[in-house]
Amino acid sequence: MKLLIKFGIGVVLLSIIAGCTTPGINYNQPVTEVRSVPDISVQLSYIGGKFWHAKIKNNSNATAKLIWDESSYVNSKGNSTRLIRGITHKLDSVKAQPASPISPGALFAESFTSKSFVAEESAKFVGFSSTSQGRIYISFEVDGNEYKWEGFVVFTPVVNPQK
Numbered sequence: 001m002k003l004l005i006k007f008g009i010g011v012v013l014l015s016i017i018a019g020c021t022t023p024g025i026n027y028n029q030p031v032t033e034v035r036s037v038p039d040i041s042v043q044l045s046y047i048g049g050k051f052w053h054a055k056i057k058n059n060s061n062a063t064a065k066l067i068w069d070e071s072s073y074v075n076s077k078g079n080s081t082r083l084i085r086g087i088t089h090k091l092d093s094v095k096a097q098p099a100s101p102i103s104p105g106a107l108f109a110e111s112f113t114s115k116s117f118v119a120e121e122s123a124k125f126v127g128f129s130s131t132s133q134g135r136i137y138i139s140f141e142v143d144g145n146e147y148k149w150e151g152f153v154v155f156t157p158v159v160n161p162q163k
Contacts, residue, residue, distance in 0.1 A: 035150035037140050040064055042149050044136065053111045054138070058102040062143040066108065068097035070139035073114035081115040083138070099141070 029046035036042070039060035047053045058064045071083040085097055102108040138149040 029153055029155055031136060031151040031153050033150070034135070034152050035148065037142075037147040037149045040140055040142070040147070040149070042138060042151070044151055047111060051111050051113050052136070054109065056102060056108045058104055058106050058108070060142055061104050063104065064102045065099040065141045066102065066110075067099050067139040067141055067146075068112075072137045074135045074137070076133045083112050083136070084115050085110055085112050 029052070031044040031046070031052070033042065039058070041057040041059060043055045045053050045055075056064075056066065068083060068085050072080050073083060074080045085100070100108060100110065133155070134153040136151045136153060138151075140147045140149065
């Protein structure tokens with residue numbers, strides 16, 4: 001019963017957070033791969049508010065580890081902040097995050113945000129301008145070797161057709 005209640009609260013919070021936008025302006029946030037990792041396929045998609053979703057496929061013969069505490073978001077001013085896995089709150093943003101193991105041939109999926117986007121109030125959103133750009137760096141360890149995936153993010157206003 002407690003698990004069901006926690007799940008319901010999580011769904012409500014996710015709905016609130018995912019619906020947050022800068023008032024009157026919605027942004028697409030396409031991510032373009034700049035640097036890849038051998039045998040690791042990374043697809044990022046914007047899921048609303050201040051969150052992205054990652055789908056990572058390990059095509060290697062070794063277990064890959066996604067190193068969350070070494071992964072980061074860098075804004076257009078060059079300010080860097082680490083990535084926080086999951087749909088989270090400020091309280092969780094100061095905690096160390098365990099690596100996510102991805103078995104050979106496996107697909108891993110997780111939502112994440114930047115620590116700088118985690119506001120005091122979970123539904124508060126830090127807005128962007130149409131000229132905002134950023135970079136996402138995701139750190140991996142495969143067979144004792146470290147790799148850094150890089151993606152370029154551009155915040156473009158969504159244009160709604162006039163009725």
